[in-house]
Structure formats: C-alpha cells, structure tokens
Amino acid sequence: QEIHYFPETDSTNIRAKELGEKGASHGALAVADRQSAGRGRRGRGWESPPGCSIYMSILLRPSFLPSSAPMLTLVMAYSTAEALQECTGQEIRIKWPNDIVLNQKKLVGILTEMSSEIDYINHVVIGVGINVNMDSFSEEIAKTATSLRIETGQVMKRSTLIAEIMKHFERNYDTFLQSGDLSGIREDYNRLLVNCGKEVRILGAKEPYQALALGINDSGELLVRKQDGSEEAVYAGEVSVR
Numbered sequence: 001q002e003i004h005y006f007p008e009t010d011s012t013n014i015r016a017k018e019l020g021e022k023g024a025s026h027g028a029l030a031v032a033d034r035q036s037a038g039r040g041r042r043g044r045g046w047e048s049p050p051g052c053s054i055y056m057s058i059l060l061r062p063s064f065l066p067s068s069a070p071m072l073t074l075v076m077a078y079s080t081a082e083a084l085q086e087c088t089g090q091e092i093r094i095k096w097p098n099d100i101v102l103n104q105k106k107l108v109g110i111l112t113e114m115s116s117e118i119d120y121i122n123h124v125v126i127g128v129g130i131n132v133n134m135d136s137f138s139e140e141i142a143k144t145a146t147s148l149r150i151e152t153g154q155v156m157k158r159s160t161l162i163a164e165i166m167k168h169f170e171r172n173y174d175t176f177l178q179s180g181d182l183s184g185i186r187e188d189y190n191r192l193l194v195n196c197g198k199e200v201r202i203l204g205a206k207e208p209y210q211a212l213a214l215g216i217n218d219s220g221e222l223l224v225r226k227q228d229g230s231e232e233a234v235y236a237g238e239v240s241v242r
C-alpha cells in the first residue's frame with residue numbers, strides 16, 4: 001500500500017483526490033499530522049490540531065457503479081469500529097450511517113467523496129478523522145465530541161491504529177466485493193449500531209416523524225418501524241436521524 005505522509009496539509013481528502021487525478025493506485029493512503037482546513041459533512045469543518053489525532057484518506061478505484069459507492073462509507077465505519085474495539089477493549093458503537101461513538105460521544109467522523117460519470121467511477125476518497133489523544137475540544141463541540149484518551153485515560157500509538165483499521169477494511173472490502181452489497185457484514189454492523197431498538201426521529205422527510213430503528217438492510221438503508229406498524233427503509237442521503 002502506497003502511503004503519503006504530510007506533517008501539515010489543508011485536508012487529506014484533497015490530497016487523496018489529487019493522488020487519484022495523478023494516477024495513484026487503488027488503496028493509496030494520505031495521512032496528515034495536522035490539517036489547516038479539515039472538512040466535515042454538510043459543509044462543516046473538522047477540528048484538526050497536530051500531534052494527537054488521525055486524519056487519513058484512502059483512494060479507491062472500484063469497478064462497480066457509482067450508485068453502490070455510498071455503501072463503502074458503511075464498510076469503512078464498520079471496519080474502523082471493529083479495529084478500535086479490538087485495540088482498546090472499549091464499547092465502540094456506530095451511529096448510523098457512519099459516525100462512531102464511545103459513551104454516546106462522537107469519536108470518529110467519515111467523509112466520502114467521489115469523482116464519477118453516470119455509469120463509471122473515476123475514484124472514491126474515504127476520509128476518516130479519529131480523535132485519539134486530544135485532551136480537550138473547542139467549546140462548540142466539547143459536549144458532543146470525545147477522544148480515546150478522554151474516555152480511557154490511555155495514550156495510543158496512531159500508527160498501530162491506522163494499520164489495524166486498514167487490515168479490517170481490506171478484509172471487509174473483499175467481502176463487500178463478493179456480493180456487491182452489505183449482506184456479508186450487515187449482522188455484525190447491526191450489532192454495533194447504537195440506534196438499534198431505539199426510537200429515532202427521521203428528519204428531512206416531508207413530515208419529520210418518530211420511529212423505531214431496526215438496523216440496516218443489505219443496501220445500508222436504515223429500516224425503521226413507524227407508529228402505525230409499517231416498516232420503511234430510510235436512505236442516508238435523504239434523511240438524517242436524530
């Protein structure tokens with residue numbers, strides 16, 4: 001695996017995209033110690049101080065259709081959760097579709113970006129930000145964010161975690177390719193899902209509504225049971241769950 005390390009960069013997602021445009025091979029990884037313009041989902045930023053966190057983005061060159069790409073984010077979320085759980089022994093959980101939480105606070109964020117035509121993927125970049133050794137956050141996110149160090153009191157070696165996550169991702173990616181969907185990891189993903197069996201509020205639909213989360217289906221949609229007993233699959237791109 002090709003690894004590109006940057007002591008400082010604007011965003012590893014931008015670096016990985018650039019690697020993609022320059023012809024870097026499938027699996028190339030951009031890692032930084034610090035980001036000056038870390039990007040989060042929905043146009044938000046990602047706090048990226050030096051010396052304590054993991055900022056990494058993997059470049060993938062899949063041959064499947066662009067419509068399958070969103071499932072890769074769940075493959076990465078599951079792989080990261082599995083690896084962190086193994087390395088720390090903590091109850092690491094996934095908050096659908098792709099946040100990772102520990103003790104109800106956010107530990108990992110994932111941002112997937114794709115360059116594609118209608119029927120062809122040029123490349124996919126999956127960026128992962130993991131709060132490892134930071135001991136505090138800005139006031140803005142202090143109530144909702146946490147780090148492995150804050151929760152366990154332990155300082156972890158970042159390179160060990162990265163290697164472990166890559167190992168899990170490689171295996172789960174292969175499983176994903178075999179079926180082209182999440183059927184091979186669905187049950188294990190659902191076991192780590194913090195929303196499972198809980199009431200969730202579905203936002204973004206015409207009328208926001210309350211429902212019981214049942215777990216993901218093979219496409220990564222969240223199955224929910226509405227109050228009238230009917231079941232529905234909600235799609236991550238269209239709704240957000242609170």
Ligand code: BTN
Pocket residue numbers: 010011012013014035037038039040041042044046054055056057099108109110111127128129130
């Ligand atoms: C989120 O909003 O939850 C997603 C955050 C993703 C942050 C990571 S850090 C490495 C990569 N580079 C970025 O600029 N963003 C992602």
